Amino acid sequence: MFYREAGQFKTNYKDDQAVFPILQDRLAIGLFLIVAFVAIPYFGNDFFINSMMIPFLIFSLAAIGLNILTGYTGQISLGTGAFMGVGAYSCYKMTSIFPDVNIIILIVGSGCFSAVIGMIFGLPSLRIKGFYLVVTTLAAQFFLEWCFITIGWLYNYNDSGAIEVPQREMFGIIVTGASATPVTRYLVVLSIVVVMTWVASNIIRGRIGRAWMMIRDMDIAAELMGVRPLQAKISAFAVSSFYAGVAGAMMVFLWLGAAEVESFDVNHSFLILFMVVLGGLGSLLGSFMGAAFITLLPIVLGAIPGILGLHINAAALEHVKFMIIGALIIFFLIMEPHGLARLWAIGKQKLRVWPFPY
Amino acid sequence: MFKKLILGATAMAMVGGMQIQTASAEEVLYVPSLSYRTGAYAGGGTPIANGFADYMNMLNARDGGIGGLKVVVEECETGYTAQKGVECYEATKGKGALVYNPYSTGITLQLIPKAPVDKIPVLSMGYGLSAAAVGETFPWTFNYPATYWSQMSSILKFIDSQDGGIKGKKIGYIYLVSGYGKEPIPLLENLAKTMGFEVVQFPVAGKEMQNQSSQWLNVRKEKPDWMIMWGWGAMNATAVKEAAKIRFPMDHFIGNWWAGANADLDPVGKAGTGYRSANMAAAGTDFPALQDVIKHVVSKGKSQIEDPTKVGDVLYNRGLFNAVLVAEGIATAQKIAGKANISGSDMRDGLEALDLSAARLKELGLEGFTAPIKGSCKDHAGGGSIFLQQWDGENWKRTSDLIAPQTDLVRPLLEAAAAKYVSDKPEWKTQTCK
Numbered sequence: 001m002f003y004r005e006a007g008q009f010k011t012n013y014k015d016d017q018a019v020f021p022i023l024q025d026r027l028a029i030g031l032f033l034i035v036a037f038v039a040i041p042y043f044g045n046d047f048f049i050n051s052m053m054i055p056f057l058i059f060s061l062a063a064i065g066l067n068i069l070t071g072y073t074g075q076i077s078l079g080t081g082a083f084m085g086v087g088a089y090s091c092y093k094m095t096s097i098f099p100d101v102n103i104i105i106l107i108v109g110s111g112c113f114s115a116v117i118g119m120i121f122g123l124p125s126l127r128i129k130g131f132y133l134v135v136t137t138l139a140a141q142f143f144l145e146w147c148f149i150t151i152g153w154l155y156n157y158n159d160s161g162a163i164e165v166p167q168r169e170m171f172g173i174i175v176t177g178a179s180a181t182p183v184t185r186y187l188v189v190l191s192i193v194v195v196m197t198w199v200a201s202n203i204i205r206g207r208i209g210r211a212w213m214m215i216r217d218m219d220i221a222a223e224l225m226g227v228r229p230l231q232a233k234i235s236a237f238a239v240s241s242f243y244a245g246v247a248g249a250m251m252v253f254l255w256l257g258a259a260e261v262e263s264f265d266v267n268h269s270f271l272i273l274f275m276v277v278l279g280g281l282g283s284l285l286g287s288f289m290g291a292a293f294i295t296l297l298p299i300v301l302g303a304i305p306g307i308l309g310l311h312i313n314a315a316a317l318e319h320v321k322f323m324i325i326g327a328l329i330i331f332f333l334i335m336e337p338h339g340l341a342r343l344w345a346i347g348k349q350k351l352r353v354w355p356f357p358y
Numbered sequence: 359m360f361k362k363l364i365l366g367a368t369a370m371a372m373v374g375g376m377q378i379q380t381a382s383a384e385e386v387l388y389v390p391s392l393s394y395r396t397g398a399y400a401g402g403g404t405p406i407a408n409g410f411a412d413y414m415n416m417l418n419a420r421d422g423g424i425g426g427l428k429v430v431v432e433e434c435e436t437g438y439t440a441q442k443g444v445e446c447y448e449a450t451k452g453k454g455a456l457v458y459n460p461y462s463t464g465i466t467l468q469l470i471p472k473a474p475v476d477k478i479p480v481l482s483m484g485y486g487l488s489a490a491a492v493g494e495t496f497p498w499t500f501n502y503p504a505t506y507w508s509q510m511s512s513i514l515k516f517i518d519s520q521d522g523g524i525k526g527k528k529i530g531y532i533y534l535v536s537g538y539g540k541e542p543i544p545l546l547e548n549l550a551k552t553m554g555f556e557v558v559q560f561p562v563a564g565k566e567m568q569n570q571s572s573q574w575l576n577v578r579k580e581k582p583d584w585m586i587m588w589g590w591g592a593m594n595a596t597a598v599k600e601a602a603k604i605r606f607p608m609d610h611f612i613g614n615w616w617a618g619a620n621a622d623l624d625p626v627g628k629a630g631t632g633y634r635s636a637n638m639a640a641a642g643t644d645f646p647a648l649q650d651v652i653k654h655v656v657s658k659g660k661s662q663i664e665d666p667t668k669v670g671d672v673l674y675n676r677g678l679f680n681a682v683l684v685a686e687g688i689a690t691a692q693k694i695a696g697k698a699n700i701s702g703s704d705m706r707d708g709l710e711a712l713d714l715s716a717a718r719l720k721e722l723g724l725e726g727f728t729a730p731i732k733g734s735c736k737d738h739a740g741g742g743s744i745f746l747q748q749w750d751g752e753n754w755k756r757t758s759d760l761i762a763p764q765t766d767l768v769r770p771l772l773e774a775a776a777a778k779y780v781s782d783k784p785e786w787k788t789q790t791c792k
Contacts, residue, residue, distance in 0.1 A: 008619045045452070046452065047449050051448040051449060055445075096782060159489070159775055160537040165784055179785070257444075258440075258467045259440065260464045260536065262440065262443065314393060314395065315396055315400075318396045
């Protein structure tokens with residue numbers, strides 16, 4: 001009843017192939033965008049924007065990147081953290097080499113470096129699959145981490161070994177650095193994430209995305225039908241690492257403000273893999289849901305005792321949070337092994353036929 | 359549609375000037391404590407957090423707070439990760455935080471640029487960025503009682519006073535490969551030239567902390583006269599064990615003040631006898647202030663400490679020392695501002711004017727607990743001296759007098775490092791000192 005498509009006639013191919021063919025979806029997405037672009041900046045306080053929304057969006061983008069590789073092409077990777085690092089370090093280097101170039105161009109451009117590195121480490125995927133590929137991507141993770149520590153040129157030989165974000169302006173507004181307001185940074189992150197999600201959805205719907213999915217479903221059949229595995233797999237690694245790289249650059253430049261190599265360690269690779277698995281393999285919406293689950297839920301859980309007026313000491317709270325989230329992950333994976341996105345799809349189907357299910 | 363939305367939203371955002379201010383705090387002295395009682399380094403973080411909270415609670419119970427206002431210590435769990443640290447910072451800064459003690463070099467580096475913007479000082483007690491000791495360049499960051507660099511210079515000075523001087527000796531430097539471990543290397547290389555010794559480096563990667571056999575094989579090959587260690591967590595015990603295995607003379611092995619806690623040497627036990635480490639605050643409970651802590655807080659069960667005999671441990675006392683510095687900073691700030699309810703920028707002035715003299719230490723019931731510290735506009739490290747302690751197989755014993763840092767050698771290097779830090783930040787705000 002709420003989700004009735006009856007009466008929505010498609011009279012040309014363009015309408016039929018739209019990203020959101022259903023009117024209700026278009027309205028919902030419009031509403032979401034208005035909330036994200038207008039209501040949140042207007043009503044959200046610094047903590048909500050800086051510690052909840054910005055990390056959520058950045059990890060969503062990283063999860064989309066990994067989802068392209070793992071969910072759509074079927075190549076499991078544990079190198080996402082390091083590819084984010086490549087984006088961050090190359091963005092840092094570029095800001096010091098080209099101080100006058102617009103920071104947004106540098107952030108998006110740093111994805112290209114990460115794409116190239118991703119392509120190199122994606123080459124083994126042509127010969128090996130599954131767990132063996134996981135091991136080679138893990139090697140990429142450790143090798144790149146080692147590079148970030150050992151190659152002093154990458155962090156301009158700072159004594160601290162950390163990369164620090166310089167202040168950059170755009171149209172007279174400070175975008176990066178400590179003086180940038182959370183709202184400005186949020187709007188920049190949001191714009192980049194929205195545009196890149198839209199691009200990703202179109203790549204996936206098109207020829208390239210279909211080739212990826214064919215490789216995922218059965219690579220020999222795909223090859224027989226004319227999909228070239230080299231191009232398909234390497235392009236998946238390139239696009240995936242590009243997204244991870246941009247996410248990494250945003251993480252340092254628009255969220256943290258400074259980073260050491262620990263910000264790109266293997267834990268982050270696992271975290272993003274969990275987001276993808278939990279959210280739903282092969283779903284863009286799932287990437288957002290997974291990221292929300294992993295980044296927002298702990299903060300919300302942590303705030304509950306404070307709201308109720310209970311005083312629990314910080315360490316105990318942390319342990320309880322770990323336990324609840326661990327239990328919830330298991331619960332959701334048992335309930336719906338295909339992730340939160342699938343739960344939503346089922347819910348949507350139910351709404352469609354409500355109140356007369358058949 | 360899309361474009362219009364983005365444009366419209368940005369335009370609204372710009373016109374709106376949308377800052378929802380959180381309600382200002384009631385009349386308390388709010389001090390967030392970024393603790394790490396969970397994660398890989400919890401063994402070090404827990405006693406520090408306990409010492410910090412217990413001293414403040416003791417002040418509340420005994421004196422009714424500072425200047426008549428209660429001190430509220432709110433712990434926020436960072437797990438020693440920079441991202442959680444920043445999250446904690448954002449969560450607590452709006453509640454009227456007076457000062458941040460980040461307890462991690464990684465978190466400190468992220469807070470340094472935020473401090474002048476939010477007008478909340480950062481006190482990184484014996485960690486963080488050494489260059490932050492230059493008050494002209496870093497008005498909002500404090501490094502009391504000493505920086506890593508001045509600590510290193512004190513250790514080298516101690517070595518110079520032993521066995522006929524440091525000239526011509528070979529010094530091995532074993533360190534954790536991270537910002538923390540790499541920080542003193544420029545100073546070490548520089549002083550090697552001026553003091554005339556040779557440095558050999560033995561890096562230990564964070565993941566290889568508990569497997570140092572190859573490093574110590576190299577130590578055996580290189581035969582350094584002295585070893586200096588910048589280690590943390592599981593690395594320390596492993597290093598001391600390995601040193602014992604290759605029969606390195608233990609009393610020629612000196613750790614910095616993060617490589618000399620009870621938790622580090624307990625697992626080593628007798629084998630570590632003679633190992634030295636630097637420290638800035640005495641261990642033990644033979645101080646009136648610590649007795650007060652036991653009386654007012656620990657024995658009443660108001661402490662989070664599980665084993666009351668751990669009061670007075672090296673790291674517990676370090677957390678307590680941190681609390682003393684903060685409390686003194688608050689008291690000084692109240693005096694300068696002429697009011698009890700101070701703000702972050704009052705606190706900055708208070709920390710800068712901090713004067714923890716020997717007489718004042720005695721007044722606080724901490725005579726001989728630490729070296730006197732005096733801050734100034736120029737010097738945000740206070741020129742604190744350190745002392746060495748030695749492991750007797752069961753506990754730490756203080757074995758040296760206070761060793762002053764070689765300020766004349768260190769200060770120019772600090773200034774150069776501070777200038778380098780701001781060189782690519784044209785917007786950085788410095789202060790001029792009279």
